[in-house]
Amino acid sequence: MKNMMKLFLAGVAFAGFLTTAQAEDKPTIEMLSSWTSGGEAAAINVIKTEFEKRGGVWKDSSIAGFGAADAAFQNRVVAGDPPGAKQGVIGLAAADFVSQGLFNSIDDVAKAGKWADVLPKSILDLISYDGQTYLVPTGAHGESWVFYSKEAFAKAGIAEEPKTWDEFFAGLDKLKAAGLVPVAWGGQPWQQSKVFNMVLLSQVGIDGFLKIYVDKDKSEASVEGVKKTLAILHKLHGYIDDGAAGRNWNDATAMLITAKAGVQFMGDWAKGEFTVAGKEAGKDYGCMIVPESPGMVYIADSFYFPKTGNAETDKAQKLLAEVVMDPAVQVEFSLKKGSVPARSDVDKSKLDACAQKGVELMSAGAIVPDQAIVLTPQQVGALDDFVDEYWNSGSDDTAAAAENFFAIFE
Amino acid sequence: MKRKTNLSATFALLPTWLVAVVVFIGTMAWSINLSFTNSTIFPSSTYVGFAQYAKLFSSAKWLASLQNVLIFGVLYVGGCLLLGFLLAAALDRKIRFESAFRTIFLYPYAMSFVVTGLIWQWMLNPTLGIQASVRSLGWESFVLDWVVNRDLAIYALVLAGVWQGAGLVMVIALAGMRGIEAEQWKAARIDGIPVWRIYVSIILPQLGPALAAAGMLLAMGVIKTYDIVVAMTNGGPGNATEVPAKFIMDNLFGRQNLGLATAGATVLVLGVIMIVAPFRYAMHMHSKARGAR
Structure with a gap:
């Protein structure tokens, strides 16, 4: 029994050592996304590159097919081991997670970045729950x-x-x-x-x-x-x-x-x-x-930020939110992904003929969710x-x- | 002294008991409990009686899945047993390169159902597979579109399943055949009985236990049929190849409907018990009767 106790204590000490060792590392994010096709992978790579440029470490956990990715995500949330970020649509899909207190709010990032001034109101409403911003929008897609x-x-x-x-x-x-x-x-x-x-x-x-x-x-x-x-x-x-x-x-x-x-x-x-x-x-x-x-x-895509209980990951989540909302990243991402930037204050001249049409309809309000x-x-x-x-x-x-x-x- | 050994034995078995009670029975009870609640993505404690079951049995998809797994199960187990037995009988004829053939026939069983499913999906896909190749050779009206045909898709699953499972039955049956004494063969030969008749009337009855074991193994696979369906047809076209395990998985994760999924799982468990219980009872009575003799 005494030996067991010693072993246990040694284990605890070792685990403690590991966490401190990790804390000195760069902000690391594990991204669970279903973006695996050619265009999608190129688009998420834009975010990854900028994130790494700003000192972050990117761990990719992509799963093909959003149903499969959702299942894996849900499993990990229930098991208490959620990834640092998950790609998903805005609106009701995330509501259950938020109301259960499983996601981190990024309200301070949103306030500092003045998101309310640069995002269309419809999108801002759908990434906020009870007045707090939880999701960061990557871009909007036309589906017609x-x-x-x-x-x-x-x-x-x-x-x-x-x-x-x-x-x-x-x-x-x-x-x-x-x-x-x-x-x-x-x-x-x-x-x-x-x-x-x-x-x-x-x-x-x-x-x-x-x-x-x-x-x-x-x-x-x-x-x-x-x-x-x-x-x-x-x-x-x-x-x-x-x-x-x-x-x-x-x-x-x-x-x-x-x-x-x-x-x-x-x-x-x-x-x-x-x-x-x-x-x-x-x-x-x-x-x-x-x-x-x-x-x-x-439809608009976004990143979710689950609570991981790890302060480093929280930091990485905020960094990622800033990166995603960067105007240059928004445009570059949309060009690769084929979407329309969520920010309305970006340079639209680079967008192709189809995206221009989409932007027109969006700014005219001729859209349904x-x-x-x-x-x-x-x-x-x-x-x-x-x-x-x-x-x-x-x-x-x-x-x-x-x-x-x-x-x-x- | 005796008491002490018992105690330590009990103590040693405690982890196993704990696992059995907590992991198997505990989670099962928990699932059944959830099936009476209105849980969506997370467990809830609002009880709604049999509402989830009513919803389950009014769902065309669930009913279709039950029918499909029945068709698939009967044909898959039957097909594997028949083909496996025939293959074993063929190999039993002391042919050349027997071990090579044995390996070839057993090989599919070593593959995952996902691989099997994908291979057959490609072969049966009319724009990529066999149909396209035959047509490009000149036979323009050739049709082999099982995977995308609503009425035949379930049989495509059976085909792939039998291709994979027959090898297992063959190995078990072959082992049984090799255990049969050569004297019986000699006696039958002297009586001038044709070979096929020997296999049907003499060998087959003696293989009963071996084939029953093989059938049981395959039947257990039928209940949890999931991966081959996902790889081959994903339940389509329409509901044509939907199976209960897939229905449950879809509702558990994709549709965030824990209540409905656990209701489905409970029905599935009940189904298994209904099939297995009489079987176990018969076995029990059988061994009792033997003991009395």
Whole structure:
């Protein structure tokens, strides 16, 4: 027993020695992100480089697929061993963690950096909980984009961007006739839900969209809008290829880059893939907002800062927050990632043609939030299930399906 | 003296008991407890009765997952046993390069389900795999699109599963066959019984215990089927290959729905008990009857 006690004390002393040794080190941050595709990795590298330049040490714990990264993160939080930072969307997704007191506030950094003056109010509201700022926004993404390969459009003889759904489907017919895959479809539930939302916005407008997702409105007009959306989705199903099921979004983008397919519905992060492949916006590929859409769906990424109980990590978190909000980093990051800077006071001249369009819509306020911002994770899951089931069933019974849609809010 | 040995033995077993009680039974009780609460991302203590179970059984995805695991389980275990037995019988014929074949057939079992799943996903993907290669050779109408076909995706899983699991059954069955006395063969030969008949009527009944053990091993794998589904189809297209373990994992993590996930886990445990309990009871009665003899 005495020996045991000695051993124990020696262990404690050793552990104490280790922590002091660590305390003399540079501020270290372990970053858990799901940014692993070419464009994403290049973007996070911008932050990493600046962070290291300012004396920080960066430990990368990337996990491909945000569902997998979320699961790993949740596991580590519950186990009491959270990473120093986690990439995630703003809004409701982080609310539970904050209300449980698991995240560090970075309010002093936000106050010192005068974030309130440089961030759009909608974003500032979504990174603050009870008046305290907790998250640092990396950038905003538009999600109402249709990307198209100019080469494929030329081959099919499509001269102009289609303005209406009728023109759009006529264009798809031409692509099909030219022997190309009309729509490069990413057959994963989250991607399908995004297409559903962008089409829904084109059918019900900005107010109608907010009514459905924020007020959970089930009036005649809302139901009609959902039915029309489902009809368009059903029609789109006729223009995809055999390999669509389960396809990753970046594999779908690759089909455009190689001009095997005509169009892809995706968020503007797809531009990152084009950039990595050496393609230029407006020259090799085009981007347009979904036909008939009055605005765009947006989502914003941020970093979360879990409480680790380690003072050094707290310091590193504050340093990282400063780095992310640096105007030069914001622009450079957005160029690589294909996003729009969260700060509104940065130099926009460097942004490409597509991002310029996005900035315009954003500053005009013609934006609606993505489902991950306004719905709980359970409801987001139910929406994914709903769209996935409708899409794969091949049914065109839009009335019955619309009933199921409104059941996801229950 | 005797008492003391018992005490130290009990003391030595204490850690094992602690692990068994705390880790297995304790966490199980905790999970079952959570399934009656409205827990989302973190455990809550607001009890909602059977609400999570009602929600579970009104979920089309959960019902589909139960049906899928049943189809997969029956075909996977059955397919592995049948193919494994046939392979063992073939190797038992004292062929040349037997050990080489044995290694080849057993090799897939050494692979992780994730690797198996990815390989088969690529092979069965119509734009990358076998279909694309055959078509590029000139047979334009050739179709092999199991993985992306809603009605056939579950059978694609079975195919990959059997490819992986058959080797295990083969090894166990082969070991059993080698244990059968050569006298029986001689006797059967003298009686002029055809070879296939010997295997079916003489060898197979004697392999009963070996095959039962192999079947049990495979059946346990069926309940926790997760990795192969995630690697191959991720539950799609639609709900076509959703399985209970994946449903539970999705709700536990991605959807932050602890209550629903633990309700699903509880149902799964009940299912296992319902299958295993009569089996155990039969074994118990069987050994008792033997003891009485």
